[in-house]
Amino acid sequence: MSLALPQNCDTFAIEEPVESGLVRSPSSGVIWSPPSEALVKRKGEATQNFTLSTECASMHTTLQEEPYSYPCVVKLPVETRPTTFVALQSWEGVVLKVQEDSFWARLVNLSEELPDEEAELTLDEITTDQRSLVREGAVFYWTIGYEESPSRERARKSIIRFRRLPAWTPKELKAAEEEAERLRDSLGWG
Amino acid sequence: MKPSLHTSSHSIVLLGDFNPKIFQPAWFACEGLVGKNEAEAAEIEVIHAEVVVFAFQGFKLQVTRDRFIISSLQEPYFAPMRDLVLGTFELLRHTPVNRMGINVERHYRVHTEEEWHSFGHKLTPKQIWNGILEEPGMRSVVIQGKRKDSYNGWVLMRVDPSPAVQPGVFFQVNDHLELDHGHSSPELMEILRTSWRDSVKRSVGMIESLVEEIG
Numbered sequence: 001m002s003l004a005l006p007q008n009c010d011t012f013a014i015e016e017p018v019e020s021g022l023v024r025s026p027s028s029g030v031i032w033s034p035p036s037e038a039l040v041k042r043k044g045e046a047t048q049n050f051t052l053s054t055e056c057a058s059m060h061t062t063l064q065e066e067p068y069s070y071p072c073v074v075k076l077p078v079e080t081r082p083t084t085f086v087a088l089q090s091w092e093g094v095v096l097k098v099q100e101d102s103f104w105a106r107l108v109n110l111s112e113e114l115p116d117e118e119a120e121l122t123l124d125e126i127t128t129d130q131r132s133l134v135r136e137g138a139v140f141y142w143t144i145g146y147e148e149s150p151s152r153e154r155a156r157k158s159i160i161r162f163r164r165l166p167a168w169t170p171k172e173l174k175a176a177e178e179e180a181e182r183l184r185d186s187l188g189w190g
Numbered sequence: 191m192k193p194s195l196h197t198s199s200h201s202i203v204l205l206g207d208f209n210p211k212i213f214q215p216a217w218f219a220c221e222g223l224v225g226k227n228e229a230e231a232a233e234i235e236v237i238h239a240e241v242v243v244f245a246f247q248g249f250k251l252q253v254t255r256d257r258f259i260i261s262s263l264q265e266p267y268f269a270p271m272r273d274l275v276l277g278t279f280e281l282l283r284h285t286p287v288n289r290m291g292i293n294v295e296r297h298y299r300v301h302t303e304e305e306w307h308s309f310g311h312k313l314t315p316k317q318i319w320n321g322i323l324e325e326p327g328m329r330s331v332v333i334q335g336k337r338k339d340s341y342n343g344w345v346l347m348r349v350d351p352s353p354a355v356q357p358g359v360f361f362q363v364n365d366h367l368e369l370d371h372g373h374s375s376p377e378l379m380e381i382l383r384t385s386w387r388d389s390v391k392r393s394v395g396m397i398e399s400l401v402e403e404i405g
Contacts, residue, residue: 082263083264084199085264085266087265087266141270143266145265161270164270164273164277166222166280
């Protein structure tokens with residue numbers, strides 16, 4: 001059965017045997033690995049019993065002859081309330097024409113049953129990472145709505161994301177051309 | 191007064207046979223599936239042979255040996271998230287993937303406690319519980335239905351009191367598909383490519399039908 005995500009999207013937790021080298025507390029976010037004998041060696045110190053507990057596992061270990069070594073504890077920040085976004089309007093667009101500092105696009109309204117529209121958008125609306133994706137025929141998603149930050153600040157935002165899919169390899173292009181020719185010949189369109 | 195939408199989230203879950211180490215931000219950037227700046231800004235929680243967990247802006251990825259989960263709490267990233275899955279498994283087309291869940295979750299704020307309780311009673315009438323439990327209250331309801339298309343699987347709906355907003359209700363739809371012959375990543379990806387938008391729209395419709403029953 002596929003796993004539907006738990007409600008808060010942050011309950012993914014692994015509980016592995018200590019021997020595997022990694023244990024994570026699901027609630028505190030602490031990741032630690034078991035004590036390593038090579039980590040700390042202080043000669044002449046008495047051995048001692050040591051108990052380390054997390055919310056999901058407790059461990060009691062004693063080094064018989066060598067003094068204790070400290071576990072490596074990497075405390076990850078506990079995830080705070082995430083950023084959320086509620087959309088008011090969204091469109092799927094196709095770039096029709098690119099100009100010096102803007103582009104024209106055909107927009108399909110995804111929020112309401114309305115006719116397609118054409119609109120001019122400025123390149124300033126596009127992140128620098130995505131500028132190279134703005135070309136004729138490129139598909140993008142445009143959403144306007146309210147973003148709520150972890151501190152519960154609300155801001156109206158317009159977000160444009162271009163579709164990124166792997167580029168066709170020369171081999172795939174050649175195979176597609178050959179298949180098209182074969183279909184054309186079989187239909188007698190040659 | 192009609193309940194108001196508080197948050198909306200979406201996830202795509204794949205079950206199969208994965209190598210978590212592959213799925214690192216740098217790999218996605220190298221393959222052009224995310225931008226370079228985006229990959230560099232990724233928040234990494236765990237990169238390990240058995241598990242990878244990190245977040246790009248807008249969505250989070252968790253991969254273990256048998257599960258690939260991508261999720262987002264921000265609607266502008268739902269479709270790009272789907273594209274990321276398609277792009278990833280186009281490149282890794284030989285990865286065995288045999289089950290997929292397209293999941294929608296929503297939290298709604300209910301305006302009065304009376305309406306909230308009334309909805310709970312509607313979903314789970316309490317008469318049968320009186321005398322068995324003291325002050326019975328609904329914690330969770332899960333209902334499974336058959337798929338209306340020809341694919342194997344089911345549609346699961348879950349309704350809980352919302353932990354995110356009080357008084358509130360949480361709805362979750364798990365649109366689950368599985369293949370009945372071997373493992374075929376390209377086949378599931380084709381279903382994802384052609385059916386994703388309808389699946390999400392249908393799930394939202396199902397949730398909204400239940401929301402209409404509140405108040």
